Amino acid sequence: MATYVLMFVNDESFRDRSKDEVAEVYADITRWSEDLERKGVLKGGVELQPTRTATTVRRVNGTMRVSDGPFVESKEHVGGFAMIEVPDLDEAIRIAKAFPGGVEVRPIVVH
Amino acid sequence: MAKYAFLFIDDGVDYQGSPTPEQQKVYADIFKWFETNGPKITDGGAELQPTRTATTIRTRGDKRVVVDGPFIEAKESVGGFTIFELPSKDEAVALAKTWPGYGVEIRPIREA
Numbered sequence: 001m002a003t004y005v006l007m008f009v010n011d012e013s014f015r016d017r018s019k020d021e022v023a024e025v026y027a028d029i030t031r032w033s034e035d036l037e038r039k040g041v042l043k044g045g046v047e048l049q050p051t052r053t054a055t056t057v058r059r060v061n062g063t064m065r066v067s068d069g070p071f072v073e074s075k076e077h078v079g080g081f082a083m084i085e086v087p088d089l090d091e092a093i094r095i096a097k098a099f100p101g102g103v104e105v106r107p108i109v110v111h
Numbered sequence: 112m113a114k115y116a117f118l119f120i121d122d123g124v125d126y127q128g129s130p131t132p133e134q135q136k137v138y139a140d141i142f143k144w145f146e147t148n149g150p151k152i153t154d155g156g157a158e159l160q161p162t163r164t165a166t167t168i169r170t171r172g173d174k175r176v177v178v179d180g181p182f183i184e185a186k187e188s189v190g191g192f193t194i195f196e197l198p199s200k201d202e203a204v205a206l207a208k209t210w211p212g213y214g215v216e217i218r219p220i221r222e223a
Contacts, residue, residue, distance in 0.1 A: 005157050007189065009169070009182045044154060046194060047221040048116055055200065057207040058120065058214035066204055071120045071216045072185050078118065080221075081192055083157060089166065096168045097175045104182045105166045109158040109191075 001085050002107060003043065004092040009102030010050075010079030028100040036084065036095065045082030076102065083108075112196050113219060114153060115203045120214035121161075121190035140211035145193075148206065154194035162188045187214070194220065 017025075036042035051070040058065055070077055079101075086092050089105070096103040130138065145152075162181040169176050181188055190212075197203050200217070207215040 003157070005159055005192075007182070009167075046116055046154065046192075048218040049221050051218075053219050055204055055207075055217045056120075056214060057204060057210065057217070059212075064208040064210070066208070070218075071118070071187055071214060072183060074183050074185075076182055078189060081116075081156070093166055093168065093177055096166075097177070099168075102167070102169045102182060105168070106159040106162075106181075107164050109160055111158075 001087060002089075002092075003083055003085050003110075004089070005106050005108055006045075006082045006084060006092075006096055006099070007078050007104040007106065008080040008082070008099070009076050009104060011076045011102070025100055032099055033082070036082075041084050041086060041095070043083040043085050045080065047080040048078065051077050112198055113200075114222070115195050115197055115200070116156075116218045116220055117193050117195060117203075117207065117210075118189050118216040118218065119158075119191045119193075119210070119212060120216060121188050122213040123186055123188075137211055144209065144211055148195070151195045151197060151206070152193055153196045156191060156193040158191040159189065189216075 033042060033045065054070040056067050056069060056071045058071070084092060084095060086095065092105050096105050165181040167178050167180060167182045195203065195206065197206065203217045207217055
């Protein structure tokens with residue numbers, strides 16, 4: 001078994017959707033995560049607040065500088081994480097495909 | 112108290128490859144940093160393998176498309192994340208300033 005992190009990709013299109021549409025997406029996400037929890041695949045996750053709440057601290061010429069906003073200003077950004085334990089990358093991709101939105105799949109470093 | 116996600120930012124240095132002694136020291140300092148701040152952590156999160164190991168799944172029209180690589184190609188990328196419970200955003204910023212690595216994006220958590 002291997003652990004993969006799923007990074008959920010948010011884009012600005014989400015903001016233009018109606019309340020009902022957003023509620024529907026959330027219901028789909030809940031169904032998706034409950035199914036994985038039942039199967040014992042889901043090992044935790046977190047939903048992040050929007051990027052307008054982000055603060056970035058970055059080393060510039062040896063000093064940590066604080067700035068408002070996410071580390072990269074882009075149409076797409078990280079909206080949350082989930083960790084899954086699956087036999088291989090193919091299974092991780094299959095699970096990611098069933099998520100109602102964009103997902104980046106990354107293996108984790110095992111110490 | 113509130114929960115904050117720390118998104119650790121990579122500046123493209125591959126610590127799993129062949130790091131310089133200076134990079135090894137940063138890595139050792141990071142371990143110490145986690146030890147010191149352990150009591151404030153509510154979810155250890157994970158350290159991610161480099162972006163070259165990433166696979167991204169997107170929706171194109173009504174199809175799900177699988178591509179190699181991260182969802183955004185940039186010099187900086189997410190290298191890992193950890194969840195902290197802290198009294199305020201100011202505390203979160205103060206803690207992030209002590210991070211021995213390159214950078215941190217702080218994001219409050221949306222509690223269900």
